[in-house]
Amino acid sequence: MPIPSPSLGLIGRVVAILLFATLVEFGMSTVLYERASQFSVRDDEGRRLAEHLVIARRLMAEHPREGREAMARSVSTAHYAMAWHTVAPPPSDPALSEMRAKVLAWEPVLQSSPLRMRLEPATTGSYVSGAAQLPDGSWLYFRTAEAIDSLDQSRNRILIALGIAGVVMTLGGGLIGRALRPMRLLASAADRFGTAEAAPLAEEGPTEVRRVITAFNRMQARIQQLITDRTQALAAVGHDIRTPLARLRLRAESIATEPVRDEILEDVAEMDAMVGSLLAFLGGEDDPEKPVLADLAVLCATLADDAADHGRAVTYVGPDHLEHVFRQLGVKRAVSNLVENGLHHGEHVILGLRREPDCVIVRVEDDGPGIPEDLLQSVLEPFVRLDTARRRDTLGLGLGLAIVCRAVELEKGKLTLSNRPEGGLCAEIRLPRPD
Incomplete structure (x- = not known):
């Protein structure tokens, strides 16, 4: 932010x-x-x-x-x-x-x-x-x-003298502003820190400011290296874990006893979902995907159709076409997580899309039990699962909504959760439209 x-x-x-x-x-x-x-x-x-x-x-x-x-x-x-x-x-x-x-x-x-x-x-x-x-x-x-x-x-002479002094001080302030310009650049660099746009800052300005910038560049390089090392380690661990999971899935499919085979395959699917959510959440702050102009309505309708093809009750309500500049993979993962979350805790999900003058709104509504009002913000934090309000057979580690939050933040949007008056949860994503 x-x-x-x-x-x-x-x-x-x-x-x-x-x-x-x-x-x-x-x-x-x-x-x-x-x-x-x-x-x-x-x-x-x-x-x-x-x-x-x-x-x-x-x-x-x-x-x-x-x-x-x-x-x-x-x-x-x-x-x-x-x-x-x-x-x-x-x-x-x-x-x-x-x-x-x-x-x-x-x-x-x-x-x-x-x-x-x-x-x-x-x-x-x-x-x-x-x-x-x-x-x-x-x-x-x-x-x-x-x-x-x-x-x-x-009085007029005094005012003229004060005016001249004010002009001189304004010019002096401009010189001070140029001297302290690196501080503004440092603030901008700190705001971009941890993203793909982060880059070393030019070391310029007064001696004290240059020392601060030098220390910041060193700190940024160390943290970026730590993030890179962690991402590479996670990718290696994910690959190493998914390889035996794939072998276990193949072996489970050869089990003749159907109840045992189904239970093993379900456990394998849950482990695979856990690994996938961990890799998605702990993959670092890098953003290799660039925003492009794409049809958000087609994306939402496709998600609803795929769910319906698998016998799940998902209804799309919105225009046939709505072009918007966004990161397709990130937004698709966010909307998909919300739809899956609604299906886990309800029987029917309505996926809505509409355009407003300043933003595009994606709304996912389910008919589940909802979430207590005092816990609506807590559920957005990673590794939080509210079993008192949700079923216990939910796959994953409680990272679905945290992943949604991260994807929405990259779009400079906002995610809000609220309980529907008729029951169920409403998740709304507001994506700002470019000026």
């Missing part, structure tokens, strides 16, 4: 951690830098404004009222625009309370009369404006000629 991939793999986690740490550090640094820059700009602006206000206020206070408008224009500079009015300005903006306090601290003479400061919106920031009251109650208005950065502009 394929190993499910986690929602966030090793590469993703490494990149996410690095990205998060970098963005936090870069973001905090940028915010602190922006704030420090703003404070520095406002400090310089406040000191220059305080000096200019002291001089301009003194000149305006000494000048006659009828000439103060012209005087205000004359004391304007490239940095400050000055004007004279008798109307009082709006109250101070709380956002400039700190800057106002510093202006008054730098030039204490300005504390003798009201000083109001505000922010005026501009296209690229805000102007600092306000007014200082003269001794006669009129007001000297001022406004900076250059706008200072607003909060939105600072």
Whole structure:
């Protein structure tokens, strides 16, 4: 069974951690830098404004009222625009309370009369404006000629800086992904381990990863050799056992006493079935058979007809033709085992076949005693025989359903067992259809 991939793999986690740490550090640094820059700009602006206000206020206070408008224009500079009015300005903006306090601290003479400061919106920031009251109650208005950065502009710069950092970290994550690519290949090789598709993995990547791959390749080679040795030994043992069984069958057929001959032949058949099931189950994970496009309906109908020719009640229900890509020998053995299992424990078997949008379903139903609900999964394990639910004269070692499971797994399908409401067992094979 394929190993499910986690929602966030090793590469993703490494990149996410690095990205998060970098963005936090870069973001905090940028915010602190922006704030420090703003404070520095406002400090310089406040000191220059305080000096200019002291001089301009003194000149305006000494000048006659009828000439103060012209005087205000004359004391304007490239940095400050000055004007004279008798109307009082709006109250101070709380956002400039700190800057106002510093202006008054730098030039204490300005504390003798009201000083109001505000922010005026501009296209690229805000102007600092306000007014200082003269001794006669009129007001000297001022406004900076250059706008200072607003909060939105600072936020935009921070977002741009974070975006650049994110792009850089994403590129770095891509490099990390390339460095850890052998780990993904190792996971895929481990998933294929024990099958005909298994092959040594290229030893590449960082030193630590190469060491893991080298160890994996050695382990795979050792286990593959053990499987090969076991398969060869089983084949030799099977041949050696079946040879005397064949001789015993021939000799038994020459026995004149019919009851004794039949009992001996039955025992020989049971031993032969045991050897066959053992060889099929313990033959290793190799899969020399390749999937081909074949008619599954013809296969199922042929199995049913063969059983009927031997006087056994097997009925095929399904289409005349249904082409599907599958391993013919493996699927035939699986369906045949299910049919034999149903006939051993019931009188009549229905072999059904149907096509669905995403899969092909083979269903084998019998009219036997069924299986207790709590044992439906246990019976799929090798060497398990539930004598309490089945007859005791069943041939084999309890490997029939285990062999079916293995054949279905090779097709990436699923085998499920359930009890029929009217009695008996239902075995269903779901074979996925190719996209």
